[in-house]
Amino acid sequence: MTGKIRFSLIVACQLLPLLWAATAMAKVECPLRIGFVRPESGGGASFGHSLEEGLNMALKEINATGGIAGCEVKLVAYDSQSIPSNAAVLARRLIYQDKVPLIIGSSPSPEVVAMMEITENAGVPLYVPSAASANITNQGFKWVWRQSVIDVSVAKLLADTIVTDMHWKRVGIIYENTDYAKPVVTKVMAPQLTAKGVTVVATEAFNPGDTDLSGQLLRIKDAGVDGLVYWGHEKEAAILTTENHELKVDLPMAANTGVVYPGYLNLLSENVQAATKLIAAIPFVWTGGNDRQRAWVKEFKAIYGINPDITSMDGYDSGYFLKAAITAAGSMEPEALRKAISATVYDGVGGQIFYDKTGQAARALNIVELTPKSGPGYRILKSVPAGQY
DSSP: OOHHHHHHHHHHHHHHHHHHHHHHHTTSOSSEEEEEEEOSSSTTHHHHHHHHHHHHHHHHHHHHTTTBTTBOEEEEEEEOTTOHHHHHHHHHIIIIISOOSOEEOOSSHHHHHHHHHHHHHHTOOEEESSOOOGGGTSSOOSSEEEOSOOHHHHHHHHHHHIIIIIOOSEEEEEEESSTTTHHHIIIIIHHHHHHTTOEEEEEEEEOTTOSOOHHHHHHHHHHOOSEEEEESOHHHHHHHHHHHHHTTOOOOEEEOGGGOSHHHHHTSOHHHHHHOOEEEEESOOTTSSOHHHHHHHHHHHHHHSSOOOHHHHHHHHHHHHHHHHHHHHTSOOHHHHHHHHHHOOEEETTEEEOBOTTSBBOOOEEEEEEOOTTSOSEEEEEEEOTTOO
């Protein structure tokens, strides 16, 4: 075989995968339409806004650099109004009326759970950037992937930190009385603490939208505890934190990711924030991290005029993850997308994203502490690599 022939064969072999990908992606209709359901109104609107801001930032960048295989990406987006049954109806609409090949799921977990059966039965990929309930990835569905950290992991890390770093022996727990919080508190957090020798002396529930948690707080104080575990969202967390200080209960707190949002800090007075001892577990915080994360926070703030939260970050990373997966699939056919999403590994702003067989991403976690307003707001105490919880 002559040198020229051998060289030509080598070049041809190197070009074949590229030619195949170009041919396959050429079958994709432009613009590339992706469904999107999120709450733009109602109680979960703040999470929907954060998710959309991060996702739109990514898609604007992607479209400005050629889109995906030359196709502009467009969202077919609907407002769930923070109602799970609406999210299910909208999933059907996206599949059977709009005929989108892929749906990006909502941020509140109950809405995602309501959508899952619809997408599973239709064989349409449902990609969930930010929702924490274990019920999303523990049901054996093969058409759903959840990018954000799972509540079970947060609970396990918090329990360990309470024992090894906080040295609490007796704790009380206050939690939101919903499917978002109750299962993880009763089935994970409380049993984990008990197994590690901590006595859970009292548990108290509240309803979303409650404006007074003093009764629950005072009952836990009277039970005699070393610290208080909170599981819920930012508004009720701010109420509890304020009452903890103003009623001179002054219990140290450990909390889920729901408190690590700029909105929580905005609801605290300077005195309350300075007096509160609080730790929380979260994969990403806008006040710390590596150089790439700090640069991205700066870019986000320049666009929106506010600091990003973890939901914004998950929205942003989801845009680029899906670009990588769609490119790898070479097609928008459901089975090709399913295989590609399951196999794709992407290094995002929030760290590496890859999926296990249940459709759950392994993510790194941080333990952060609340600082006074004169500080950054949150400071990272320790970081835990992906897969350890």
